[in-house]
Amino acid sequence: MLDINKFDKIIVANWKLNGSKDFIDAFFNDLNPEVINSNSCGIICPPSIYLDKCFSKNKNFFLGAQNCSQFNSGAYTGEINAIMLRECNCNFCIVGHSERRMNFNDSNNDVKVKSENLIDNSINPIICIGETLEQKKNGITKEVIFEQISSSLPETGSANSVIIAYEPIWAIGSGLTPNLEEINSIHSFIKKEIPKSRNYKILYGGSVKSKNSKNIMDLENVDGLLVGGASLDPQEFIEILKV
Ligand code: PGA
Numbered sequence: 001m002l003d004i005n006k007f008d009k010i011i012v013a014n015w016k017l018n019g020s021k022d023f024i025d026a027f028f029n030d031l032n033p034e035v036i037n038s039n040s041c042g043i044i045c046p047p048s049i050y051l052d053k054c055f056s057k058n059k060n061f062f063l064g065a066q067n068c069s070q071f072n073s074g075a076y077t078g079e080i081n082a083i084m085l086r087e088c089n090c091n092f093c094i095v096g097h098s099e100r101r102m103n104f105n106d107s108n109n110d111v112k113v114k115s116e117n118l119i120d121n122s123i124n125p126i127i128c129i130g131e132t133l134e135q136k137k138n139g140i141t142k143e144v145i146f147e148q149i150s151s152s153l154p155e156t157g158s159a160n161s162v163i164i165a166y167e168p169i170w171a172i173g174s175g176l177t178p179n180l181e182e183i184n185s186i187h188s189f190i191k192k193e194i195p196k197s198r199n200y201k202i203l204y205g206g207s208v209k210s211k212n213s214k215n216i217m218d219l220e221n222v223d224g225l226l227v228g229g230a231s232l233d234p235q236e237f238i239e240i241l242k243v
């Protein structure tokens with residue numbers, strides 16, 4: 001398993017349910033491997049069926065999956081387990097993305113079990129947390145995050161193996177982001193005030209674009225970015241990787 005503490009910055013592309021073989025050919029042809037230096041960690045998370053294709057085209061990037069099963073084998077039609085992801089050269093896996101929590105009922109406990117399976121197979125989990133707009137308006141963002149972290153971080157994880165991604169749900173795909181002070185203060189809360197996630201690497205995600213990535217990345221408590229829509233445009237993604 002990779003020791004994530006060796007990286008100064010971690011930039012993740014979450015392609016969600018997008019991409020094709022032609023898209024992958026064009027994407028990697030446009031990417032310049034030099035945008036990744038030895039202290040940075042660039043991770044591409046395609047739909048799992050394309051992991052092998054991305055691996056064959058890869059230039060200096062790590063591969064990640066967008067989800068894995070909480071089960072390790074058996075009669076679970078349609079599932080993909082952590083062992084299979086490892087065989088497909090995955091070093092990372094996103095777990096508990098809000099789209100999975102909302103559309104596929106992934107619970108905090110599911111996220112924890114999936115993360116434990118990943119760690120058992122030397123894959124670093126990227127655990128997503130974040131509040132809804134209503135929770136933000138009600139002033140309970142910190143309580144929500146505290147609960148998500150307490151219940152979904154695996155007991156077997158550590159600051160060397162698990163990454164947290166703070167993604168306010170209302171910021172995902174909306175073009176809206178919290179202001180810089182808000183991002184820094186939530187990241188500081190996670191790193192310094194929640195015992196279970198003390199000193200963990202924290203990525204920010206939600207409407208990251210080339211035009212806001214540098215300001216967010218420059219914040220003291222931000223260790224990287226989780227990029228959705230903007231990661232599908234190679235030129236845009238290259239600019240984000242340069243921060
Ligand atoms: P977005 O998505 O960058 O398109 O807002 C981020 C994410 O869902 O991880």
